[in-house]
Amino acid sequence: MIFIHCPHCGDRNEDEFAYGGDVEHRRPDDPDAMSDAQWCEYIYCVPNTKGWAKEHWWHVRGCSRWILVERNSINNELRRTDEDSDRE
């Protein structure tokens, strides 16, 4: 990995970024409607995908924006998406 492409700053060293989780791991829209088991599954069972996944990354030591990156967790190969994440 080493370099992550930020759509605003270009290729930057990975230690400028913080990992923010898999986009599939979304906070449920209506937590009150969920059973304890479902809530527990959301909190503790992260997707932990082996292979390609789309993820939130925070360019915390750069432009401070949240971006989306596709990463292969087997070898940390990256694909740029040029998309911003919906996080703030």
Added chain:
Amino acid sequence: MKYSALNLAWHGLRNHGGWPPAWRHASPKPSYDVIIIGGGGHGLGAAFYLASQHGITNVAVLEKGWIGGGNTARNTMTIRDNFLYPDNARFHRAAVESWHTLSNDLNFNIMLSKRGMTTVLMSDRDLSDAKRMVNTTSLFGAEHRIITLEELRKRLPLAESPERLPIVGGIHHPDVVIARHDAVAWGYARAASKLGVDIVENCEVTDILCDAQGVTGVQTSQGKITTRKLGMAVAGHGKQVAAMADVHLPIESVPLQAMVSTPVKPILDNVVVLRGFNTYFMQSDKGELVMGSAADPYPSYSQRGTPQIPEATIAAILQVFPVFERMQFMRQWAGVLDITYDNSPIISKTEVDGFYVDVAGSGGFKTTPLAAIMHADLIANNRPDPLIEAYGLERFSSGRLILERASYGNR
């Protein structure tokens, strides 16, 4: 064959040509009383204790690759018990003790070496944190004490106080030992095989078969094998394997890196921890400096890890031990840890009857014998020993987590 000094001398005279294989290479039978998935220290150990303590000898250990080739080969061999929560402290204290008789129990030299661990404290914050830690761990019987700068200099004469972060004191932890990690797998394999356990290498489990009563068997790369009791002791892919039985384990896979220098003559006896840098290192019996630090900052299955970690680890060591500046770097690697939300292990029944798991040791080498004893006991008696009650899967739904910060899998 029993290993002994006499045997060694006899085979030495005959140029070591006549040693028999240490364990049988078995092909799977169609059915077993218990199957263990994972031929590392934890899995082979569980099979050994099933046979030796519970009289269950119709057991197979299924290993995808070769035995001891996973995280048993990828750890840094250090066995410590500085944990801060009662359940963890009790368990790890007993785990350290479980190592001491292992060479005798297995008739196999695991090269246990009592090194002691010295933690270097480099700020007032480190020091007050250390006092809290020492006071807490001594409540649980761990022999841990704060040492003065003078004593630290005596224990670590090579350490130099960096100007920007002067050393203010240390912690000494005499009970810390190291063991030859490969020997642990080989010793368990040999002892288990002798009691009738089948060790099946190159046998990947591709599916876990269940009916309404629970586990019925496994589908493997060497065919279908039936069993009513299945134990899982895998690292790095615990989530994927358990998912074959529709059991969702609350774990995330994170690389923990280690690296070694080329071997040199003995120069360092203690295991050294640089508290403020989250870094530790020691010299193995082979003479290599073995170095490690915190887990990678993002989850991954890469057995290489991110380059930031070795860079920071080496920079930290050189700040305090400039004497190692010209050491040659030999190897670097990562072991993929299964990490739970509370950094504590899972040794538990699951919602599938007959399916048991021993996973997420967050650096589980140090607990190998005790975790294996407990896993075997759980499988044999279908109820957890009081020592592992806190490690049940139900803690995630009940909220009774053990939020341990003293493991290297820190979040």
